[in-house]
Amino acid sequence: MVKRDFPKINFYDQDFVDIYDKTWAWIQDYWDKNSDSAKIEGKFFSYPGSATLTQLDAIFSSFFLVYSNRIYQANPTIDAFYERQEEDGAIRCAYNIETGRPVFEENNPQGLGLPLFSWAEFNLYHKSANKKRIKDILPILDKYTSWIDSLFKQPNGLYSVPLAATGMFNAPREKAVYLVDFNSIMALNVLYLSALAEILNDKESSFRYKKQYFSLKTRINGLMWDANDEFYYDLDENEQRIPVKTIACYWTLLAELPNDDKAEKIVSKLQDPHLFGTQHPFPSVAKNEPSFRENGEGYRGSVFPHLTFMVIKGLERYQRWNLARECAIRHLYFVLDSMSPDGNHQKGNLWEAYLPTKEGPAVLTESPSPPEWGEAKFPRYQYLTYSALSTICLMVENIVGLFISLPRKTVDWIIPNLEIMGVENLSLKKNMITIVSNKSGRGWEIHMESEKLYYFTINILGKKKKTLPIPSGKCSMLIDKL
Numbered sequence: 001m002v003k004r005d006f007p008k009i010n011f012y013d014q015d016f017v018d019i020y021d022k023t024w025a026w027i028q029d030y031w032d033k034n035s036d037s038a039k040i041e042g043k044f045f046s047y048p049g050s051a052t053l054t055q056l057d058a059i060f061s062s063f064f065l066v067y068s069n070r071i072y073q074a075n076p077t078i079d080a081f082y083e084r085q086e087e088d089g090a091i092r093c094a095y096n097i098e099t100g101r102p103v104f105e106e107n108n109p110q111g112l113g114l115p116l117f118s119w120a121e122f123n124l125y126h127k128s129a130n131k132k133r134i135k136d137i138l139p140i141l142d143k144y145t146s147w148i149d150s151l152f153k154q155p156n157g158l159y160s161v162p163l164a165a166t167g168m169f170n171a172p173r174e175k176a177v178y179l180v181d182f183n184s185i186m187a188l189n190v191l192y193l194s195a196l197a198e199i200l201n202d203k204e205s206s207f208r209y210k211k212q213y214f215s216l217k218t219r220i221n222g223l224m225w226d227a228n229d230e231f232y233y234d235l236d237e238n239e240q241r242i243p244v245k246t247i248a249c250y251w252t253l254l255a256e257l258p259n260d261d262k263a264e265k266i267v268s269k270l271q272d273p274h275l276f277g278t279q280h281p282f283p284s285v286a287k288n289e290p291s292f293r294e295n296g297e298g299y300r301g302s303v304f305p306h307l308t309f310m311v312i313k314g315l316e317r318y319q320r321w322n323l324a325r326e327c328a329i330r331h332l333y334f335v336l337d338s339m340s341p342d343g344n345h346q347k348g349n350l351w352e353a354y355l356p357t358k359e360g361p362a363v364l365t366e367s368p369s370p371p372e373w374g375e376a377k378f379p380r381y382q383y384l385t386y387s388a389l390s391t392i393c394l395m396v397e398n399i400v401g402l403f404i405s406l407p408r409k410t411v412d413w414i415i416p417n418l419e420i421m422g423v424e425n426l427s428l429k430k431n432m433i434t435i436v437s438n439k440s441g442r443g444w445e446i447h448m449e450s451e452k453l454y455y456f457t458i459n460i461l462g463k464k465k466k467t468l469p470i471p472s473g474k475c476s477m478l479i480d481k482l
Contacts, residue, residue: 006069007426009395010436012419015336016395023350023384023391024068030384031072039100044077047383049376052094052103053080055113056167057385059120060306064392066127069427074124075133078117082140089147091117093165105370108164114185115148117141118192119254125199129406129429134196138205141193148186156239157219159183169370171284171299172244172291176234180224181248184232187216188255199407217257225258230265232258245275245286246299247307253314263318270311271323278303280334281327282311283356295355296362298378302353303331303362305386312398321401322416328390328398334359335390350391352383396423402435404428411435412457418444418479428454437479444479458482 006024009017030045045061046053058077065074084100085091092102093113104111118141125134152159158178163171166181173179194209224232226241232249233241249266252258258266269275275286284299284307285292296302308331315324337359339348353362364378396402400421403412406429413435422436434449435456448456448470457467466482 005425006071007067007396008424009400010420010422010424011395011400012421016332016399019332019336019339019391020395023388026350026382026384027068027072027388029382040080040095040097043073044080045072045385046077046097047376047380047385051096051098053077053097055081055091055093056116056306059114059116060309060389061385062120062124063309064388066124067392067396067426069425074127078120081117082137085140085144088150089143089145091144091147105164108162110151112148112152112161112165114166114182115145115189116185117144118189118196122192122195125196126405126407131199131407134199138193138196138200138202141189141196142205145189145193154178156223157215158223158235159186164370166248168246168248168284168299170297170364170367171246171248172289173234173242173246173248175236176242177237178224178235178239179248180220180232180234181251183216183220183224184248184251184255184257187213187220187257188251190216191255217255220252220257221262225262230262231269232266244291245269245289247276247282247284247304247311250282250307250311250314253317254310256317260318267315267318267320267323270315270327278356279330279358280354280356281330282308287356293366294357296353296364296379297366298353298362298364300366301356301362302379303334303356304353305331305335305390309386309389309394312394316398321414325398325401325416328394332390332394332399335387349381350384350387351381352379352386354379402426409454410457411454412459414459418460422446442478445476446479447474447476449474 009020011017029048031043040053046057058081062074062078065072081091084095092111094103096103102111121137152161154160159182160177161179161182163173166179190209190212194206194213197206197209223235223239226233229243231245232252233243236242253263270282271277274288276282278287280303283301283303285301291300293301312324312328334354338351338354338361351361355362361379369378400423401414402423420438424434425432431450431452437444437446450470450472452472454470455467456470459465460479464482
């Protein structure tokens with residue numbers, strides 16, 4: 001491994017900085033743990049002690065590994081799935097690390113996972129500017145999408161899949177046949193396939209995917225939206241809405257399915273303390289549902305960092321920057337408080353899932369952990385696949401507020417309030433940049449350092465927005481002069 005430093009975060013709360021730094025140190029334990037005899041070779045990210053490599057781990061880990069300054073590559077874990085694509089296009093949700101063979105479960109006989117590869121690849125492209133990769137993987141993802149269509153797409157245009165495919169193993173969705181999250185994710189999938197085709201200037205493919213997207217968007221809005229409750233619901237076998245409010249609804253935001261009016265309605269429920277606006281945002285089931293449990297009980301009220309990440313990224317799609325940041329900060333405070341010695345949970349651990357109304361890890365007493373977990377019990381501790389999304393990715397993108405695109409040579413910084421914060425020595429491919437704000441005798445000042453030219457857009461308090469070319473070397477700007 002080439003010795004480099006991770007980017008350094010500046011923030012007024014040192015606890016946030018410390019957990020960011022600690023997470024990078026912990027990731028070392030998750031890297032390259034396969035034996036010499038393992039069929040899945042090379043270095044990849046997986047949960048220690050796990051016999052399987054899972055699709056969700058591969059996809060979600062890519063979102064924070066891109067910030068490692070290439071110490072940990074984000075691609076290989078995803079590539080392990082592409083390399084095992086079958087003749088008919090199938091990519092299974094889990095593979096045994098030792099044998100390389102797919103893992104099938106009784107409640108998910110096709111080994112279907114959430115088709116989030118195209119979303120992850122679009123993000124990787126903007127952090128690496130590797131157009132050749134897009135050219136290589138687009139046929140793989142096209143074939144994969146066709147496989148899902150051939151098995152799971154129904155005459156009504158929606159997808160009927162097992163609940164196990166979503167990972168929400170004990171969610172109160174027993175009668176659901178058409179799942180709002182899976183259908184939204186399929187819309188998200190073709191939306192980003194269209195964007196990837198556009199990068200290659202493949203207008204024909206881009207249009208074909210976009211047509212699929214709008215077709216699915218129309219069906220989801222027509223069948224799953226409840227005008228009275230102002231919410232998206234799962235459907236039963238008769239296409240009747242099942243009125244149970246779960247976090248699955250919010251995949252619609254990420255897929256940009258609601259119009260502004262519908263988005264306003266469901267976003268308001270994220271701020272309602274009787275629904276999803278609990279002290280620790282956001283529970284997997286609305287607080288006023290009969291199935292909600294204050295101790296979490298798996299997907300009956302627990303707060304899952306990967307789902308919180310999904311909601312916050314959905315809020316970004318509708319320019320709710322302040323709410324996204326406020327919820328990210330609240331979430332991270334609960335993550336930090338849950339590491340303190342209190343009761344019987346271990347000191348210093350990050351967790352797979354948290355309590356919705358107070359600090360601490362969630363609990364599962366009413367049903368067993370999924371059998372595919374082996375001896376692991378819910379919630380898994382140090383489950384960095386989910387928690388590093390909070391301590392690294394949300395830290396950079398939503399709490400500090402930096403959004404980076406290498407192909408566009410742009411860095412956008414959205415600052416909701418003036419604070420001492422920023423990032424140092426973040427690698428933009430072959431360009432190391434530093435952007436830090438602090439208060440000097442002349443007022444609030446942003447100090448920047450770069451090896452190459454890039455374009456910097458600053459958006460302060462929603463009132464000042466300006467794009468400037470930042471030359472190589474050191475420079476600074478006074479916010480009052482913008």
